[in-house]
Amino acid sequence: MLKHHTVFEEQIIAARVEALARAIADDLPEPTPVMIGLLTGAFVFLADLVRAMGRLGIEPHVDFMAVSHYGRSTASSGLVQLHKDSALELNGRAVLVIDDILDSGRTLSMVRAHLAARDPSWLRTCVLLDKPSRRQVAINADYVGFEVPDAWMIGYGMDAYGQGRGLPYIAAFEAPEQANLGIEYHTQ
Template sequence: MLNHRVLFDEQTIAARVQELARVIARDLPEPTPVLIGMLTGAFIFLADLVRALGRLGIEPQVDFMAVSHYGPLVASSGLVQIYKDRAVEIKGRPVLLVDDILDSGQTLSMVRDHLAARGPSWLRTCVLLDKPSRREIAISADYIGFEVPNAWIIGYGMDASGEGRALPYVASVERKGEQG
C-alpha cells in the first residue's frame, strides 16, 4: 500500500455528504433528478449521496459516464475521452453531474458542456474534492465537499494506479522523503 496521510476520515465525509444532500435537495426544482456519476472515482461518493438524498425524500435516477484523461501513471495526459456516455434521456430533466475531484477543470468542463447540449432543465455540478491550485480552466463546481492541497488523492473510490480505491477515508499520497 502506498504511504499516505488521512485528510478526511469516514465520519467527516459522512457528515459532509449529508450536508451536501440537504443543500442539493433544497435547490432541486423537482424531487426526481438524474444524477450522473463519473466512473470510476466517484462511484462511492455517488452512492452515499444518492442514499443521503433518499433520506430527504428525493428519488434520483442514476446513470454513469466513463471519462478519462489519466493514463496508467499518476499524471494527466491532458486529453479527455468519453468511454461511456449517459444512457438516460436528460432533455427537460434536472441533472446533477457528480465527480470525485475537480482538478485541472478539463474533465468537468467538457462533460458539463456535453450534458448541457442535451437540454436538461437544470444542470449543476457536485464534486467531493476541489483542488483549485491545479485549475487550468476557469470552472468551479456548484457543490463542493472539501478543498484539498496539490497532492495525489486516494481512498473513498479514488486510486493511484489501482491502489487505495477501497480505503474508507480520503488521503494524500506521500512521496518518498515526505513526512506526514
Template sequence: MLAHRMLFDEPTIAARVQELARMIARDLPEPTPVLIGLLTGSFIFLADLVRALARLEIEPEVDLMAVSHYGPLVASSGLVQIHKDSALDLHGRVVLLVDDILDSGHTLSMVRAHLAARNPRWLRSCVLLDKPGRRQVAISADYVGFEVPDAWMIGYGLDAYGQGRGLPYVAALHAADPAGKDVTT
C-alpha cells in the same frame, strides 16, 4: 500500500455528504433528478449521496459515465475521452453531475458541456474534493465537499496505480510512491 496521510475520516465524510444532500435538495426544482456519476472514482461518493438524498425524500434516477484523461502517468493529459456515455434522454430533465475530484478542470468542463448540449432544464455539478491549486480551466463545481491541497488523493473511491480505492477515508499520498514515482502532480 502507498504511504499516505489521512485528511478526512469516515464520520467527517458522512457528515459532509449529508450537508451536501441537504443543500442539493433545497436547490432542486423537482424531487426526481438524474444523478450522473463519473466512473470510477465517484462510485462510493455517488452511492452515499443517493442514499443521503433518499433520506430527504429525493428519488434520483442514477446513471454513470466513464471518462478518462490520464495516461500511464498520473498527470492529466488534458485530453478527455468518453468511454461510456449516459444513455438517458436528458432533454428538459434536472441533472446533477457527480465526480470525485475537481483538479485541472478539463474533465468537469468537457462533461458539463457535453451534458448541456443535451438540453437539460437544470444542470449542476457536485464534487467530493476540489483542488483549486491545480486548475487549468476556469471552472468551479456548484457543490463541493472539501477543498484539498495539491497532492494525489486516495481512498473513498479514489486510487493511485489501482491502490487505495477501498479505504474508508480520504488521504493524501506522500510525495513519492514506493517505486519512487512522483505522485503529487
C-alpha cells in the same frame, strides 16, 4: 499498501455528504433528478449521496459516464476522452453531475458542455474534492465537499495505480515525486 496520510476520516466525510445532500435537495426543481457519476473514482461518493438524498425524499435516477485523461499515470495527458456516455434521456430534466475531484477542470468542463447540449432544464455539478491550485480551465463546481491541497488523493473510491479505492477515509498518497512537497496533513 501505498504510503499515505489521512486527510478526512469516515465521520467527517459522512457528515459532509449529508450536508451536501441537504443543500442539493433545497435547490432541486424536482424530486426525481438524474444523477450522473463519473467513473470510476466517484462511485462511492455517488452511492452515499444517493442514499443521503433518499433520506430527504429525493428519488434520483442514476447513471454513469466514463471519461479519462490520466491513464496509468498521476500526470494528466491533457486530453479528455469519453468512454461511456449516459444512456438516460436528459432533455428537460434536472441533472446533477457527480465527480470525485475537480483538479485541472478539463474533465468537468468537457462533461458539463457535453450534457448541456442534451438540453436539461437544470444542470449542476457536485465534487467531493476541489483542488483550485491546479485549475487550468475556468470552472467551479456548484457543490463542493472539501478543498484539498495539490496532492494525489486516494480512498473512498479514489485510487493511485489501482490501489487505495477501498479505504473508508480520504488520504493523500505520497508518490515518490511528491515526497518532499512540504504539505502537512491532518485529520479534520
